[in-house]
Amino acid sequence: MARVLIVDDAPFMRGMLRDILLPPDFEVVGEAEHGVEAVEKFRQLKPDLVTMDVVMRDKSGLEAMREIMEADPKAIVVMCSALGHDALVTEALETGAVDFIVKPFRAEDVRAILKRALAQRQS
């Protein structure tokens, strides 16, 4: 069971992801609503995977991802973005994000992408 940290500034999105990421495959171990909190929670919880909203107030998802990658180069970060932020997504992919999901998303797609991302880093 993969331990997941959800980072998103919208409570609605966090709730939705928590409803999607269920046992036996996933366990949501924490949530963060901005970048600074995301980095703190990552150090504290050491999750297997982080879903990271691209656009947030305070620290952007991109900066937060970079700090997380610095803390743990093997961290698995999957970017979470609304349509139309392609440039940010490609930048994140170039800097180390493993994959991305695009809102609005379908539950099975999200689970499939996160499972692949976990398999990707293990191999």
Added chain:
Amino acid sequence: MSSLDKYRGLFVSESEAHLEALAKGVLELEHKPHDDAESAGPTVHEIFRHIHSLKGMAATMGYNDLSTACHELENLMSEVRDRKRVVEKPLVELLLFAGDQMSLFVAAIRDRADPPALSALIQRAQTISGHKAGATPAAKEKDHVIETGQLALKVFIEERSSTPALRAFLAAKRLQTALGPAMQQLPSAEDLKAGTLPGLCLTLVYGGLIDEAKVASAIAGLSDIARYEVQPVVPTAAPEMSQKAREQGRAIRVRTVVLDELLDAAGELLIAHSRVEAALGPAGESEGGRAMEILRQAVRSVHARAMALRTVPFSTVAERYPRVVRDAANNTGKLVELQIVGHELELDRAVLETIDSAIVHLLRNAVDHGIEAPERRGKKANVGTIVLKAQRDRDAIAISIEDDGAGIDEAKLRAEAEKRGIVLPAGKLSPAQIVRLLAMPGFSTKATANQISGRGVGMDAVQDAVDSLGGSIELATEVPLYTRVTLRLPPSIAVLPVLRVQSGAHGYGVPLRRVLATEDLSEGRVQLSGLDGETLDFRGMKVPVYSLARLLDLPPEEERWIVVVDGDVSPVALQVGRVLEVREVVTKKLGPPLNRMRIFDGATVLGDGRPMMILDVVRLIGDYALAPAQDAAVPP
């Protein structure tokens, strides 16, 4: 069928291009190591591509026989490409046979005749594909590895993906992490970032290997991938090919007859201009004079460009020659290698077309009469060599065919001449005399003409072709080492520098190429010897002198000038009324009935509108040239 009729011309010209390229590819393939996919790969692929294109066109036009034949050949070639079949002699023979058969088919279409049935070809192809004796065991072990020159990995993104370009971006990144950087990525990362993904297809091009296991595992880690495939790269087999393809993209097809008409029209312009100039007289610094000068330059530029349009590289005809030599060698059981130098030399297409069959004859001749059978080559290498060389020689083109065969045996030649009642001068024959002997219709030193040199053109036809271009033939030979025939040709047949001479009331043009010297008799520097002025001392040689008026059967007149010309065999002096000037003229071939008068090589129109005949000097004095000098002074 009628709605497709308008595509017939295009079909024919494109098919011919494919067939020519196919023939070249097959010969290349034959000379490559069969088990070396690295080196043969691109050639195999080229052959495959030409057959494939032909198949598509044939199917569209409804030529089912042709498309079926192509289909069978395509199957065979794809097996070769996939290393399930090695290239063996029967396959090469089949491909050559196929090229011939399909060429006949296309020629019939061109001539609006019934195309021949291709059942024999189809059957032969099926027979070969039936037993795959060539399958290599190694191919099985390597099944998971695809190996050729260049491969394209195509990844298709699912239609339902909301962000196909982003998915492709990630796919490109992951695949290149797994496989290493690709030689080419389409669309580029920049385009993908901008959201561009035509056809939902990402293409990565790799040279060498693509490990399919790695591809599969990388794809498994990606989302929204509909499917992927690995294909040989089609349009860009090699960097130089893509360059060529780009150039072809900027080119259009023009029927050659249109180019000839354009050149003709440009020639008319030149003539019209010089007539206007002559009619106006010296214009000098007047406004009209300056305008005429601008017009002159423009007309010359149009003419030069029209000429340039007609130039093609020597390779356009030379590509066929390896096959000619190969067939000739096979038919005679000889081992011959042809080397061609000067593929890239640019030549007037009209010159090339005229000389093409002459070159073919000389090549066959070299194989048939020159190169000896392997066991009779003594200390020389078993494999004979023929070198075909095309090069610039000052303002002319020299095409030489040299074989390292037995050389021409003068004693045999004499015997043959005597049998035919030809009287030869005593002493050693000059090379030019040998050429003239060989060029006599039907003359041959071989007891039986075999099907190679015996058919089609003989040396006389070679001579005719060279003469019609105003060129010359040179021969060098040494028993038992070599024979070299050199054809010296004008670079183009349209503009000819001529020396204008006058005899009686008429002006004639002597091609400047032929002119060795001119002398004014009244200046007394040269003396004619003999009572009737029959010979002239020229550079230590006794040169026969002919009166142009007498040769042309014109009324006798005082001829004060001598023009020494190159008569192929030896210099010859023409006595003429006056020598006028040198000028470049646009020549026209003579139509009937004047073209029967072989003493004229063509005609041109002068600035004042009068026509001027161009003399064929060799024909004019040719009948006397072989005879000994002392008999030559008095033309019968």
